[in-house]
Amino acid sequence: MSPLGLRHLPLLFVLAVGGCGSEAGSTVDPATGQAAKPTYGDTFIDALTGNISGLIPNVLTDGASFEVGGLIYSGLVNRDKDLNIIGELAESWEFSRDCLDLTFKLRKNVRWHDGKPFTADDVVFTYETMVNPKTPTAYREDFKAVGAVDAPDPYTLHVRYTKPYAKALQSWSIWILPRHVLETYVKEGRLREAPQNRADPIGTGAYRFKEWKPGEKVVLVANQDYFEGRPYLSRIVYRIIPSQATIFLELKAQGIDSAGPAGLTALQFKRQADFPAFRKAYNKYQYQDNVYTYLGFNLGDPRFADKRVRQAFAHAINKRELIEGVRLGLGREATGPYKPGTWAYNPNVRTYPYDMAKARELLAAAGWRTKNADGILVKDGQPFEFVLRTNQGNDERRKVAEIVQASLKDLGVKVDIQVIEWASFLKEYIKKRRFEAIILGWGIGQDPDQFEVWHSSKTGPDDLNRIGYANPEADEMLEKGRMSCVEEERKKYYDRFQEILAEDQPIVFLYFRDALPVVSSRVRGVVPSPNGIRYNFNEWYVPRPLQRYTAG
Amino acid sequence: MLPYALRRLILALPLLVGITLISFFLMHLAPGEPVDISNPDATTTADREGRERLIQAYGLDKPIHVQYWNWLTRIVRLDFGRSFAPDARPVLQKIRERLPITLALNVAEMMIIVMLAIPIGVISATRQYSRFDKVTTVFVFVGFATPDFWLALMLMILFGVQLGWLPISGLRSPTWEYLSFWRQQWDFLSHLILPILVATFGGLASFSRYMRQSMLEVVRQDYIQSARAKGLAEPVVIGKHALRNALLPIVTILGLSLPGLIGGSVIIESIFAIPGMGQLMVQAVYERDYPVIMGNLVIVALLTLGANLIADLTYSLVDPRIRVAARRSRR
Numbered sequence: 062m063s064p065l066g067l068r069h070l071p072l073l074f075v076l077a078v079g080g081c082g083s084e085a086g087s088t089v090d091p092a093t094g095q096a097a098k099p100t101y102g103d104t105f106i107d108a109l110t111g112n113i114s115g116l117i118p119n120v121l122t123d124g125a126s127f128e129v130g131g132l133i134y135s136g137l138v139n140r141d142k143d144l145n146i147i148g149e150l151a152e153s154w155e156f157s158r159d160c161l162d163l164t165f166k167l168r169k170n171v172r173w174h175d176g177k178p179f180t181a182d183d184v185v186f187t188y189e190t191m192v193n194p195k196t197p198t199a200y201r202e203d204f205k206a207v208g209a210v211d212a213p214d215p216y217t218l219h220v221r222y223t224k225p226y227a228k229a230l231q232s233w234s235i236w237i238l239p240r241h242v243l244e245t246y247v248k249e250g251r252l253r254e255a256p257q258n259r260a261d262p263i264g265t266g267a268y269r270f271k272e273w274k275p276g277e278k279v280v281l282v283a284n285q286d287y288f289e290g291r292p293y294l295s296r297i298v299y300r301i302i303p304s305q306a307t308i309f310l311e312l313k314a315q316g317i318d319s320a321g322p323a324g325l326t327a328l329q330f331k332r333q334a335d336f337p338a339f340r341k342a343y344n345k346y347q348y349q350d351n352v353y354t355y356l357g358f359n360l361g362d363p364r365f366a367d368k369r370v371r372q373a374f375a376h377a378i379n380k381r382e383l384i385e386g387v388r389l390g391l392g393r394e395a396t397g398p399y400k401p402g403t404w405a406y407n408p409n410v411r412t413y414p415y416d417m418a419k420a421r422e423l424l425a426a427a428g429w430r431t432k433n434a435d436g437i438l439v440k441d442g443q444p445f446e447f448v449l450r451t452n453q454g455n456d457e458r459r460k461v462a463e464i465v466q467a468s469l470k471d472l473g474v475k476v477d478i479q480v481i482e483w484a485s486f487l488k489e490y491i492k493k494r495r496f497e498a499i500i501l502g503w504g505i506g507q508d509p510d511q512f513e514v515w516h517s518s519k520t521g522p523d524d525l526n527r528i529g530y531a532n533p534e535a536d537e538m539l540e541k542g543r544m545s546c547v548e549e550e551r552k553k554y555y556d557r558f559q560e561i562l563a564e565d566q567p568i569v570f571l572y573f574r575d576a577l578p579v580v581s582s583r584v585r586g587v588v589p590s591p592n593g594i595r596y597n598f599n600e601w602y603v604p605r606p607l608q609r610y611t612a613g
Numbered sequence: 614m615l616p617y618a619l620r621r622l623i624l625a626l627p628l629l630v631g632i633t634l635i636s637f638f639l640m641h642l643a644p645g646e647p648v649d650i651s652n653p654d655a656t657t658t659a660d661r662e663g664r665e666r667l668i669q670a671y672g673l674d675k676p677i678h679v680q681y682w683n684w685l686t687r688i689v690r691l692d693f694g695r696s697f698a699p700d701a702r703p704v705l706q707k708i709r710e711r712l713p714i715t716l717a718l719n720v721a722e723m724m725i726i727v728m729l730a731i732p733i734g735v736i737s738a739t740r741q742y743s744r745f746d747k748v749t750t751v752f753v754f755v756g757f758a759t760p761d762f763w764l765a766l767m768l769m770i771l772f773g774v775q776l777g778w779l780p781i782s783g784l785r786s787p788t789w790e791y792l793s794f795w796r797q798q799w800d801f802l803s804h805l806i807l808p809i810l811v812a813t814f815g816g817l818a819s820f821s822r823y824m825r826q827s828m829l830e831v832v833r834q835d836y837i838q839s840a841r842a843k844g845l846a847e848p849v850v851i852g853k854h855a856l857r858n859a860l861l862p863i864v865t866i867l868g869l870s871l872p873g874l875i876g877g878s879v880i881i882e883s884i885f886a887i888p889g890m891g892q893l894m895v896q897a898v899y900e901r902d903y904p905v906i907m908g909n910l911v912i913v914a915l916l917t918l919g920a921n922l923i924a925d926l927t928y929s930l931v932d933p934r935i936r937v938a939a940r941r942s943r944r
Contacts, residue, residue: 106787112888112896114699121699194662197699201663253701275710276888277784298787302886306766307782313774314781484645484901523661611791 099586099602101283104296104610108308108321112276112301116262117243118236119190120198120253128322129279129299132598133174134236134264137165137184137218142590142597144403144507146230150179150237150265150288151218160225160546165218165233171288173239174263174270181212186240186247195250202513203232227543227551228508239263267292267599276301293586293602296610309333312579315342322595323350324578327389334579343579346589349402350576351506353395354458356449356465356569357499360529364445365498371566373423375413378468382415384572387460391577395570397559398503398511402591404548405509407556410563420472429473438473446475447497450490452483461571462500492522494529509555510543515562530567583607618926625918630685632914633907637681640906647671647697647901671697671903688911694904698897704908707893712875714784715882715889718805719874722812726820727867729813734824735859738832739851749821757818765811765884772807780804782886808885812878823866828859861932868924872916 109125118130137151148154151165171179188210190196191203206226211219222229242263246255257263262270265288268281279299283292300317302308309329311317325334330345356374358365365371384392399406424430429438429445438445449465451458459480466476476498481490490496503514513519516539517531535558542554578594580587586601587594603609648667668674672683687694693704733753737746773781780786784804785797792800831837832855840850879891890909897905 104787112892123699126699194666197663197667199663253699254695258700259702274888275707276892277886278787300783300787300886301888302782303883303892304886307769307884307886310766310769310774310781314777316773316781482645482899484899485643488644488646521661523664610788 099293099600100605100608101291101293101602102295102605103583103603103608104298105294105319105581105584105601106298106300106317106610107319108302108311108317109279109299110301110303110305110308110321110323113273113279113299115253115258116260116270116273117238117252117255117258119187119200119238120196120258122199124322125299125301129281130236130262130264131266132268132281132297133262133266133270134238135266136234136236137167138230138234140234140507140592140596142588142592144592149234150184151233154230156230156546160229161222163220163222163229165220167216167218168288169216171265172286173242173265174284175239175242177239177241179237179239179265180215181218182215183237183240184218185210185212186244187235187238190238190243190247190252191235193247193250196247196252200235203228203235225544225546227545228510229546231508237265268297271296287599289599292599294584294598305329312343313339315581318581318584320579322576322578324576327387327391327575327577330391330577331389342582344582344587345577345579346587346594347391347575347577348589348591348593349393349400350574351400352502352504353398353573354461354500354502354571355395356461356571357501357528358568359494359496359498360531360567361494362447362497364447367427368565369423369427370429371569372413373420373427373472374469375566375569376416376420376423377472378465378569378571379415380571383461383464386464387457388572388574391575392572393575395572397562397570398505398514399509399555399559400505400573403509405552405555407559410559412563413566413569417471424472432473435475436473437475444475445473446477448477448479449498449500450479450481450486450496451500452486453480454483457574458500458502465500491527494522494527499527509551510539512539512543515539515558515567528567530565532561532565532567535561535565583609618922621922621925625922629911629914629918633685633688633911634681636910636914637684637907638677640903641677641680643901645901646673647903648673684907688907693908693911696897696905697902698900698905704904707905708890708908708912711888711890711893714887715876715891716874718808718812718887718889721805721809722816723867723870723874725809725813726816730817730820730824731860731863733817733821734826735828735851735856737821737825738828738859741829753818753821756814759814761811761815761878761880762884764814765807765881768807768811769884779806781807782884784887808881808887812881820863820866824859824863827862828855831855831859834858861928864927865924868920868927871920871923872913875916876913 109128111123111125113121113126113129114123115121115126116130116133118126118134121127121130135149137149138146138154139149141147148168150168150171152168154163154165156163165181165184167179167181167184173179188204188207191198191201192205192207206222206224206229208221208223210221213219220229220233226232242257243252243255246252252258260270260273267284267287267289269284271280271282273279278301281297281299283295285291300311302311302317305326308317308320309325312320312334324330324346330347334340334343334345356378358371360366380394384390384394393401396410396412397407401408424438428440431439433439433444435444449462451462459478462478462480466478469476491499505511513525515526515530515535517526517533517536519526520529520531538554538558538561542551542558545551545554576593580594583603584601585604586597588597590596646668648664648671672680675683684694693708695701695703696707733749737743737749740746769781772779780800780803782804784801786792786800786804789797789800832851837850837855840854841847845854875890876894879895881887882889882891893905894909896902897909
């Protein structure tokens with residue numbers, strides 16, 4: 062939804078598990094019992110399941126590239142452990158009362174990795190890059206409400222909005238690019254072809270680029286001149302390991318220090334990693350990931366256009382059991398598109414506890430009363446049967462589909478499951494609106510604005526309101542919610558928005574999964590928070606006696 | 614000999630064009646577009662303007678036969694184009710950085726297979742139904758039936774986790790650049806042991822069976838009887854008179870497996886985290902990265918045609934009968 066949301070998985074309810082989690086966050090060295098001072102050095106070896114696709118994240122869309130790019134580049138703002146917006150390249154900022162003028166004071170003495178000074182002009186350049194129609198980026202939307210950006214002096218940036226835009230501040234977490242290096246490529250519309258997308262990217266971040274061997278590894282080294290002080294871990298090696306099984310074996314052999322930002326699978330976390338040697342070598346963490354899984358309907362289908370049918374389905378699916386079955390309990394029931402615990406979340410909405418009698422009643426009210434010889438509900442001579450589709454390569458979703466299939470069978474609804482490779486699924490079924498029901502997920506950003514997914518104007522073939530949801534009041538709330546920069550005011554709109562969604566059940570919200578990362582126990586300074594664990598990566602360190610690798 | 618080779622070469626050209634033509638259309642038949650975002654959960658999309666610009670830049674807005682013609686005219690000038698992936702790198706460059714490791718693995722695998730399969734086949738044939746024959750038969754069939762990924766995981770657990778003798782995955786240790794020259798060589802080799810072992814184990818079965826079969830046929834021939842009758846020692850009979858003839862079909866099979874040398878095994882590459890051709894191709898297919906898919910196909914097609922030609926030519930070189938027959942038929 063926004064670069065910030067992707068760079069730092071917004072994570073809630075961090076629980077340290079396994080007993081040693083709290084120890085990892087403490088500053089006491091268990092070896093000596095003394096308060097430990099962070100020390101420099103050592104290499105941190107992380108695992109990514111996908112190859113990064115480039116080194117200029119502004120024109121990329123994959124999670125691996127954001128992970129690496131997040132350490133090389135900085136934004137004007139960032140989020141702290143409690144998800145508050147804090148300054149990064151910006152020292153401070155000020156909004157005018159009408160939410161239309163935003164003025165940043167920038168840090169002085171920030172240098173690009175090539176030694177050139179960073180100034181407000183680079184921010185202007187980044188803005189120009191993002192709005193340049195020749196730049197192939199997925200984040201242009203964030204800058205459409207901007208009327209003008211100018212730099213009255215090298216350390217002041219003034220942004221004028223044409224209309225109030227709620228995500229204005231957050232949108233400036235975009236990776237800031239250097240004008241002196243990239244300007245010619247942007248002008249020619251060849252930013253992806255720029256050599257800096259392949260090697261030696263120039264950023265202002267805590268780590269500098271060392272090397273990228275495609276499909277094998279990416280190496281970063283600490284930026285000695287980082288404006289917030291040199292990070293403790295001297296070298297980061299991202300190994301690209303496509304197989305989850307291999308990642309787990311590498312962990313067991315202590316060949317890697319972390320299983321990547323996404324962490325372990327539920328089965329690995331709960332069962333396979335639950336033995337003393339593993340617990341000694343790694344700290345396990347658990348927190349809500351920013352992805353929810355849902356059962357979606359094509360609302361253009363007359364059967365699903367009736368909200369009683371959707372509500373009946375919501376009652377017929379036992380979410381608790383579903384989470385137990387597919388996630389071994391490592392997830393949390395979803396009541397709407399916001400994570401419990403975030404400011405926008407509304408706990409007081411209509412819920413759909415598991416209740417088959419209620420489900421039957423609702424279906425009967427919608428006209429599905431009689432069953433045919435096969436035990437399938439019939440209305441106007443048509444049996445209630447449909448195809449439930451999901452994308453290939455996600456075992457969890459296939460299992461969810463099977464549980465939904467079994468639940469609806471009890472109700473007298475026949476479901477066939479089809480698992481299709483994503484590119485074909487998107488083109489043949491979703492874009493052409495040729496689906497009946499789907500199991501998919503939505504990643505959610507840190508801002509509650511979900512205009513793209515729910516607004517009735519976003520139902521074109523390439524838009525994200527794929528189910529064709531249209532509710533004038535929901536539209537109004539979404540519009541108002543994104544037009545204000547005052548949190549309390551926005552909260553009102555989003556509370557109402559969630560009530561509407563809960564009542565309408567345009568999709569059945571199933572669950573938020575837990576992210577299950579592990580970090581080598583020799584790494585200290587990891588403090589679990591509502592923002593996950595990676596927000597303070599620059600403060601992680603390994604006490605000298607525990608350092609394992611030589612690093613420059 | 615030379616005119617024959619020339620004629621074959623000229624005939625190969627339309628064949629190559631035919632192969633690329635069919636591949637190109639087949640590839641475009643697969644639904645999905647390169648300009649779509651590959652992550653199903655992403656709530657960001659490139660705006661319509663941006664998508665259309667990309668479609669134009671990639672030439673995807675033109676009719677498919679025009680697209681093919683454009684591609685063909687570029688490829689004859691050896692311009693493989695740029696990848697549609699966000700890194701937009703030249704296709705040849707992408708293939709070049711993946712090819713060496715795949716080639717190295719496959720050549721090593723092939724050499725080990727040949728070195729093992731020939732003796733195994735010969736001994737099982739000459740001592741048909743002996744204990745050795747039975748044991749190797751069982752062994753190679755187990756190898757044939759064992760799934761690659763399972764064997765790989767088992768070996769990784771044994772040698773990587775339990776014993777700790779060999780690295781589990783990748784090509785180099787993360788500390789590679791801090792090692793001495795010879796340690797670096799060993800580090801690299803030790804990473805290759807398990808993948809080669811797994812690949813060899815699976816490929817050994819068919820080769821040793823071919824060898825056994827071919828040898829069995831030859832030892833029953835009259836000229837082997839005459840060689841023995843002439844009083845030659847058994848090793849000479851087998852090693853000189855029988856083996857040469859028995860190797861003929863193996864040469865053909867070897868020739869035909871040449872193009873396979875550049876196509877990596879996706880399963881082995883993913884499990885061992887080896888950045889080879891297999892992973893590149895699969896990724897390209899998922900992303901509908903047409904230039905990379907086509908570039909790959911052209912190279913494989915060229916190699917297949919070349920290998921066929923070489924196999925035919927060597928066949929006539931090693932087997933005088935074919936040369937004579939060819940000459941006779943021409944008259």
